[in-house]
Amino acid sequence: MLILGLGGSIHDFSACLLHNGKIVCAIEEERLSRSKQAFVDASTFRCKAARYCLDYAGVTEKDVDLIIGADNIESRYYARYVPGIRLMNHHLAHAASAFYPSPFTEAAVLVADGRGSYLDRENKIVETVTYYAAGGAEIREIRKIAGRESDDFRNVSNSAGLFYLAVTEEIGFGPMYDEKTLAVSAYGTDRLVEPFRAFYSLDDEGGFSQTLGQMNELRSLIRAELGRSETGGELFRAKADAAYAVQVHLERILIHACRYLHKRTGSDNLCLAGSVFLNHAAVNRLLRETPFKRLYLPPAAGDAGAAVGSALYGHYVLGGHHREALLPATPYLGKPYPAEAMEEAARKAGDFLEEVKAEDVNGQAARLLSEGKLVAVFRGGAEFGPKALGNRSILAYAGVPGNISRLNSAKEREAFRSFDYIVLEEDAGKAVPPQGEHRFQAHAAGAYASGRLDDAESVGASPADSENPAYRTDPASLADPATPVTPANRTDPVGPVNPTDPVNPVNPKNSIDPTDPTNPVNPVNLAGLTTEGTAQMHAVSPGLNAEMAALLQNYKRITGCPLLLHTSFNLDGEPMVETPAEAVRCFLKAELDVLLMGNKLYKRKITEGEA
Secondary structure, eight states: OEEEEEEOSSSOOEEEEEETTEEEEEEEHHHHHOSGGGOSOTTGGGOHHHHHHHHHHTOOGGGOSEEEEETTSOGGGGGGGTTTOEEEOHHHHHHHHHHTTSSOSEEEEEEEOSOOSEEETTTTEEEEEEEEEEETTEEEEEEEEEEEBOTTSSOBTTOHHHHHHHHHHHTTOOTTOHHHHHHHHTTOOGGGHHHHGGGOEEOTTSOEEOOHHHHHHHHHHHHHHHHTOOSHHHHHHHHHHHHHHHHHHHHHHHHHHHHHHHHHHOOSEEEEESGGGGOHHHHHHHHHSSSOOEEEEOSOOSGGGHHHHHHHHIIIIISOOOOOOOOOOOSBOSOOOOHHHHHHHHHHTTTTEEEEOOSOHHHHHHHHHHTTOOEEEEOSSOBSSSOOOSSEEEEEOTTSTTHHHHHHHHHTOOTTSOOEEEEEHHHHGGGOOOTTOTTOEEOOTTOOTTSEEEEGGGGTOOGGGTTOTTOOSSSSOOSSTTOOOOGGGOOOTTOOOOTTOSSOSSOTTSOOOTTOTTSTTSGGGGGGGSGGGOOEEEEEOTTTOHHHHHHHHHHHHHHSOOOEEEEESSOTTSOOOOSHHHHHHHHHHTTOSEEEETTEEEEEOOOTTTO
16 A cells, blocks of 8 residues: 655645555655745645655556645645545644654653644634554544634644744744754753743643733743843843743643653653654653653654654554554655765766765764864765754764864854764763753663654663652752753853853863863763753664764774764755755855765865965
8 A cells, every 4th residue: 555645734844655554755845845844835836745755666646545644734735636635633643653653552642732733713723732542553532732823823822832932933033943942041040930930821631721811921021031131141141041941841841741641541651743842852851750661752753744644644544454563664764866866966066076085984984073074974865854863964073172163154053052962872871961961862772763762761760760750860859840950050061151152162172082081072971062961962773874883983983982963964044955966065065074975985175265
């Protein structure tokens, strides 16, 4: 059975092709339109992602047995498939995207986003949070929270996602940039945590409520705080305090919901989906401070992931197929490009690129990284979801002074934003940050595959305390998960941070000897690599990505450090590169040092002005 699943809403459109329950291909529309998040516009009707998947499989839409997508997708996106397309509930598509690819035979599933399907379109009532119990092929709804849209469509009541987005917008970031709010929250204090409590309430059944009036009051408070700032430094601190407060309260809301969900289901397994769970700091706390012992988060937790969920729902529920829990699928769901296409892209840029001869490209790339070079990687199929994992990545050695600033400059991004790290699976268990750095997301062994798969022990929770809803690893015992970690409690081995300093907060004067215990790149001091530990760490194994694992093994052998700075291969505001030509263009524009494309290495030719 061949199923084409479509994802998105008014943004993050995507497509997934499923054959007999196996994902053949999946891609986000933004990678093809080259418009970040692929917001609805005049080109939406083209549905390039579906064509990409069909072409890769060598089939046409006539060969497809079922076309399915969520009912809140902008209709122009699937117009070419009317009347044959089947539409389903948006949150159910999210739940399917989280549970069906997971390794669990049964699980509790929580879906939370800005807004989902209309429950009453005339009265502008939309779903915002849904709680499920899943087992076999069945996903059963336990509870649903709904909210009302404001007349201008900007706000939705009872929406954790739009609660966070309201702060994102008010402190100056555009829609879909909540990750910047998370990053800047690391510089904030608890000054606004208590005032923010007035803008929502929690019920006894895991619920969250917030009126449209409270949302307006929230926005007014933030505007007043920013308006009182007289200098650039004060303005930054006011924004950071607002970000810090909403981060603390989002975590409180989600912990409350998960504790209720565990009580209702009794499951040790938790699956998450919806754009709210792109917030990795909040996700990290869910295993620390709820009774769940294992967690699975798909690589595309946002609306793009609904393409996968819709297709899998079509296979298991509509197709009536039996489900067995398997190892999670690969996240590399884009099509691989042939060597000829990569060589042609390099040849066309011959005036700017030259090949670096190497018998072992992974070993040579590791050596170049150890010398401080910035290395872009393009090989295999692209990752599905917002995070790169070694196939569309930029890598750097964190121990080289100036590398973080160079990366910020190359990607044209703000200095306050943290970078991720990539590490071998075998070293991930050693890379758990010190107690108290609860915002550092560490993937332990098995925490990779198609999404994030963690167990409670890997993030510092004690199995003996699994029945205690308040257990945590930082020194303070927090009965209320909204109790903040204050600046006085932070551990930062590289010293205090000036948030107005345009230079990244990592101190470039630190030793780069990886055996030096005071070195911020030493595994003992991982949390010092970024302020308040807001970075993510991604683990890979030879079974997941043999080429990246080989590069990491060589790098570790040369430097003694298991961690590589890691970020997606794109410029700020652009999607990750998809084609070889885009890889070459981005590499040259960012003025990176080395391009590892396929099985060949290239370096940028130095111009007369740089010589």
